[in-house]
Amino acid sequence: MKAAVVVFPGSNCDRDCAVAIERSTGAKVERVWHQESALPSGLDLIVLPGGFAYGDYLRCGAMASLSPVMRAVADAAERGVAVAGICNGFQVLCEAGMLPGALLRNAALKYVCTPIDLEVANGQTRFTAGYAGRREVTMTIGNGEGNFFADEETLDRLEGEGQVVFRYKANPNGSARAIAGIVSGRGNVLGMMPHPDRAFEEELGSTDGAILFQSVLASA
Amino acid sequence: MIAPAKPMAELALEYGLKSDEYDLIVRRLNREPNALELGVFSVMWSEHCSYKSSRKHLAKFPTQGPKVIQGPGENAGVVDIGDGQACIFKMESHNHPSFIEPYQGAATGVGGIMRDVFTMGARPIALLNALRFGDPSHPKTKRLVSGVVAGIGGYGNCVGVPTVAGETNFHRGYDGNILVNAMCVGLADADKIFYSAAPAPGLPVVYFGSKTGRDGIHGATMASAEFGEDSDEKRPTVQVGDPFAEKLLIEATLELMASGAVAAIQDMGAAGLTSSSVEMAGKGGVGIELDLDAVPQREEGMSAYEMMLSESQERMLAVLKPGREPDGRRIFEKWGLDAATIGHTTDTGRIVLKHRGQVVCDLPLAPLSDDAPLYDRPYVTPAKPPRLAPAHIPAPSDWNAAILTLMSCPDMASKRWLWEQYDRHVMADTLADSATAADAGVVRVHGARKALAVTSDCTPRYVQADPYEGGKQAVAEAWRNLTAVGAEPIAITDNLNFGNPERPEIMGQIVAAIEGMAEACRALDFPVVSGNVSLYNETNGVAIPPTPTVGAVGLIQDYGRRAGFKGLKAGDALVLIGETRGELGASLYLRELQGREDGAPPPVDLALERRTGDFVRGLIQAGAASVVHDLSDGGLAAAAAEMALASGVGVALNAPARDPHAQLFGEDQARYLIASADPDGLIAKAKAAGLASEVVGVAGGEAFLAEGLFNIALAALREAHEGWMPAYMA
Amino acid sequence: MKAKVEVFLKPGVLDVQGKAIEGALHGLGFGAVSGVRVGKTIEFELDGADKAKAENEVKAMCDRLLANTVIEGYRVDVG
Amino acid sequence: MKAKVEVFLKPGVLDVQGKAIEGALHGLGFGAVSGVRVGKTIEFELDGADKAKAENEVKAMCDRLLANTVIEGYRVDVG
Numbered sequence A: 001m002k003a004a005v006v007v008f009p010g011s012n013c014d015r016d017c018a019v020a021i022e023r024s025t026g027a028k029v030e031r032v033w034h035q036e037s038a039l040p041s042g043l044d045l046i047v048l049p050g051g052f053a054y055g056d057y058l059r060c061g062a063m064a065s066l067s068p069v070m071r072a073v074a075d076a077a078e079r080g081v082a083v084a085g086i087c088n089g090f091q092v093l094c095e096a097g098m099l100p101g102a103l104l105r106n107a108a109l110k111y112v113c114t115p116i117d118l119e120v121a122n123g124q125t126r127f128t129a130g131y132a133g134r135r136e137v138t139m140t141i142g143n144g145e146g147n148f149f150a151d152e153e154t155l156d157r158l159e160g161e162g163q164v165v166f167r168y169k170a171n172p173n174g175s176a177r178a179i180a181g182i183v184s185g186r187g188n189v190l191g192m193m194p195h196p197d198r199a200f201e202e203e204l205g206s207t208d209g210a211i212l213f214q215s216v217l218a219s220a
Numbered sequence B: 001m002i003a004p005a006k007p008m009a010e011l012a013l014e015y016g017l018k019s020d021e022y023d024l025i026v027r028r029l030n031r032e033p034n035a036l037e038l039g040v041f042s043v044m045w046s047e048h049c050s051y052k053s054s055r056k057h058l059a060k061f062p063t064q065g066p067k068v069i070q071g072p073g074e075n076a077g078v079v080d081i082g083d084g085q086a087c088i089f090k091m092e093s094h095n096h097p098s099f100i101e102p103y104q105g106a107a108t109g110v111g112g113i114m115r116d117v118f119t120m121g122a123r124p125i126a127l128l129n130a131l132r133f134g135d136p137s138h139p140k141t142k143r144l145v146s147g148v149v150a151g152i153g154g155y156g157n158c159v160g161v162p163t164v165a166g167e168t169n170f171h172r173g174y175d176g177n178i179l180v181n182a183m184c185v186g187l188a189d190a191d192k193i194f195y196s197a198a199p200a201p202g203l204p205v206v207y208f209g210s211k212t213g214r215d216g217i218h219g220a221t222m223a224s225a226e227f228g229e230d231s232d233e234k235r236p237t238v239q240v241g242d243p244f245a246e247k248l249l250i251e252a253t254l255e256l257m258a259s260g261a262v263a264a265i266q267d268m269g270a271a272g273l274t275s276s277s278v279e280m281a282g283k284g285g286v287g288i289e290l291d292l293d294a295v296p297q298r299e300e301g302m303s304a305y306e307m308m309l310s311e312s313q314e315r316m317l318a319v320l321k322p323g324r325e326p327d328g329r330r331i332f333e334k335w336g337l338d339a340a341t342i343g344h345t346t347d348t349g350r351i352v353l354k355h356r357g358q359v360v361c362d363l364p365l366a367p368l369s370d371d372a373p374l375y376d377r378p379y380v381t382p383a384k385p386p387r388l389a390p391a392h393i394p395a396p397s398d399w400n401a402a403i404l405t406l407m408s409c410p411d412m413a414s415k416r417w418l419w420e421q422y423d424r425h426v427m428a429d430t431l432a433d434s435a436t437a438a439d440a441g442v443v444r445v446h447g448a449r450k451a452l453a454v455t456s457d458c459t460p461r462y463v464q465a466d467p468y469e470g471g472k473q474a475v476a477e478a479w480r481n482l483t484a485v486g487a488e489p490i491a492i493t494d495n496l497n498f499g500n501p502e503r504p505e506i507m508g509q510i511v512a513a514i515e516g517m518a519e520a521c522r523a524l525d526f527p528v529v530s531g532n533v534s535l536y537n538e539t540n541g542v543a544i545p546p547t548p549t550v551g552a553v554g555l556i557q558d559y560g561r562r563a564g565f566k567g568l569k570a571g572d573a574l575v576l577i578g579e580t581r582g583e584l585g586a587s588l589y590l591r592e593l594q595g596r597e598d599g600a601p602p603p604v605d606l607a608l609e610r611r612t613g614d615f616v617r618g619l620i621q622a623g624a625a626s627v628v629h630d631l632s633d634g635g636l637a638a639a640a641a642e643m644a645l646a647s648g649v650g651v652a653l654n655a656p657a658r659d660p661h662a663q664l665f666g667e668d669q670a671r672y673l674i675a676s677a678d679p680d681g682l683i684a685k686a687k688a689a690g691l692a693s694e695v696v697g698v699a700g701g702e703a704f705l706a707e708g709l710f711n712i713a714l715a716a717l718r719e720a721h722e723g724w725m726p727a728y729m730a
Numbered sequence C, D: 001m002k003a004k005v006e007v008f009l010k011p012g013v014l015d016v017q018g019k020a021i022e023g024a025l026h027g028l029g030f031g032a033v034s035g036v037r038v039g040k041t042i043e044f045e046l047d048g049a050d051k052a053k054a055e056n057e058v059k060a061m062c063d064r065l066l067a068n069t070v071i072e073g074y075r076v077d078v079g
């Protein structure tokens, strides 16, 4: 099993993601600089990590979505490789048009870092199958622009097609329909604001993130 | 506008030099300096760079110890944490800038202290901040709080270093001068620590990071006609932090160091290029020559003076090993940083600056640092206030109300509103943070079983009442907070915030606080390895409460054996270790419930402190205690209430027979509260160690109570404790 | 040439900043204010002399980077 | 009445966003761009008919809330 974590200038959870995947799955993880135009071969998972790529200037994820590596990421997604954008990575995926919607400023206009309970809205995806029917998981969030927005029609479609994967039990940032994470129509591209990469050991308060990485690699 | 022919002696005064200091410069040089040279002297001889008022007394701190690798004098202190690893840390103030522009002031404070740490080769792994604001009702306070907090979060969150602990006080004494003290803790290999001394002549001097603009140049120095064509365009501007640039700078710096190209390195902090170049050459005993035309510039037409005094952020200066410039170029390009070779080291012992083809400054280095003025400022030793006997302080008439008032007063209330704005979890090694209910932040040493505990402490009302005891107490409380999580205290950094040292009573506070701190450091084997002094914190002749903030680091060998104050279970006994006489002088109770700030602060018996702490730490390390809380503000009642709230279980305290208010609210030092299922066993152990101990209560139910005194539903207590700050900030 | 781009949220997108500012203005006693919307301006210098060409170029910048057309509209002004 | 406020960083104050955007535009091949500065616009409705009075009121809003006059300047347009 093999995974890659993309590193943009300003990414700051790239190490966390690599460590979380290694510790929870034993997979080999390579870090790929954003200027690369090709990804390593034989990947089962590509992670776009959290952080503040390009300082989050202009719009979160906007400049990163134009990095050379993103073309290769989109191609891999086309081929069905699992792609997970976590926090800033979710923002990058939306900006790149690989996921619908956008992430706006939090309703309270403040950054918020807190442990949070999530409802597993779809336990059938390759990212959530490992929860084995569990409906509730816990992770932490840390974001200032995690307020998911899409027009009503898109939201209806996301819900109708089972593309909403995680929902906040208590909405921390004003996200439409309390959405915390979604997948693409084909189900292989995940975007989520909570951090599975900070929930992979008991000492960190939760191991629910480890299960997410385990299930995606089990599906590969 | 000042005429170009203005005498240098007059300009010197404008630059903040005293006239005898100016005379000294002329004697040393055997000539008058030019305006730029004068600027260089004024910066190097400023209080900030030369510590001229405090240096004599700072020498009283113990700075050595078996674990100290580098004490004060470098960018940050370095201690040995075993396994070939070192912890590098320092605290620094950004008080004045934060008052002027709270967001940018606080943000650049965080950025500056991080640079001090990664300049030495460490990856920053934790941030702390100690904040003092004015009275909540002061019209400026709310805006300052929200700006400072957003700035700290905005910078630290973006760079990706967790902010894990801190402290926040409010007092009218800070109405006109808030304090923003930021601390950074980093991790490095003990054999890969980098210093600022340039080792040899003939080496390239490389500038990298952001471009230089006209940021933060002192206003008074800017009016002079000598420097400007268009003075309006050249107004000094507030420094703006770019955390994105800082993140790139960290990665590039650590990569450059790993490449083996670095001979010496120094961040550009206060007085930017001046102090970094003077210090690198001066410490190395070499000379330095810079071509200012090569400096990456953000604006057109910058003068040499502006470039040398600019405080633009996110900039570094490195002396590279011979032939290693290509390594630098490759790395700077990868990270998208501006960079240039701007000069070289020489063997002249002088600093020579060239601009537009001319030598604009040529000074011997020695006087800049060695001859910096050293003042033995006159001081008056502060008078000791009287101890207050419990009988002379009224008990509350309504105990329920008293407890609720205390737990919701600005100093005691939960600071969730602010620390929820800090990323406390990035790097995925945080084991305890502001949300955890532990007396210190705890971060793992990445990949190891060990962890670092970090805390910042000072109780300004004690220091105000008795600077000597207050200084002792600040160190003791930091030591106690580390101990309470099970850590072995290693060393401290400090940030001495005071008023105008030219006033003998303020100087008296400084001297006494330093002496008290030094005594505690000696008694607790807790050396000072770095620090910062911030003086002149006063408005209209009214100084801030003296605030010597202590930042401390300790080591936990096995993070499986540590403590916090959450996890109290119904049926657990609460055992108090330590003696309670009921010290209410300068206590929170006295201030919040009696409206008085008089009396002597609780004395610290350092030998007892050490014995008690060693005992408690031993229990934690042996796995015999894991729910532990030290007693501080608000005494036993506050500590028990915090344990109950954190654990979500009620606590019934025993109602003391005599002076219950003094017993419950007294702030006697060297005390810990431990949850125990076997209180008799614990008390026997304490007795064997020669320590006082007793059962003071039991956990259970859903109320915080003491029979016959108070009985408050946990939910109501929580609402009071959690409610104050969000309501205030709304 | 000088270029100026104004970027604003599309009508259907909740403007949380605008809402917060409106609340704060009311709190300060400016009760006559309503419908606050916050936008961004991006100004820069552009080499070249052909105005029409420049305008097209700036529009391309907007589509590719300066605006997110899922949530934002823009206006371009070159001259 | 409609009011429009433009808030921008004072000259000489580092514009961190502008700097990053400029780099990104160059990276996308828009090399002719320089001196990027980012500002904010705040637009709203204002009750009342007296234009001069409104202008003064909006200026007061700027000084008290909309602009951080330590580092920012502003332009007001009412009509």
Ligand SMILES: Nc1ncnc2c1ncn2[C@@H]1O[C@H](COP(=O)(O)OP(=O)(O)O)[C@@H](O)[C@H]1O
Binding pocket: B128, B129, B130, B131, B163, B164, B165, B166, B167, B168, B415, B418, B419, B433, B434, B435, B436, B437, B438, B439, B440, B456, B457, B481, B632, B633
């Ligand atoms: N400015 C701040 N930044 C981060 N954490 C803070 C800040 N102010 C207070 N806290 C957190 O709130 C908690 C209570 O603080 P305090 O009462 O000062 O603790 P102690 O009495 O143990 O020194 C601690 O976890 C502390 O880290």
Ligand SMILES: [Mg+2]
Binding pocket: B439, B481, B630, B632
């Ligand atoms: Mg404590």
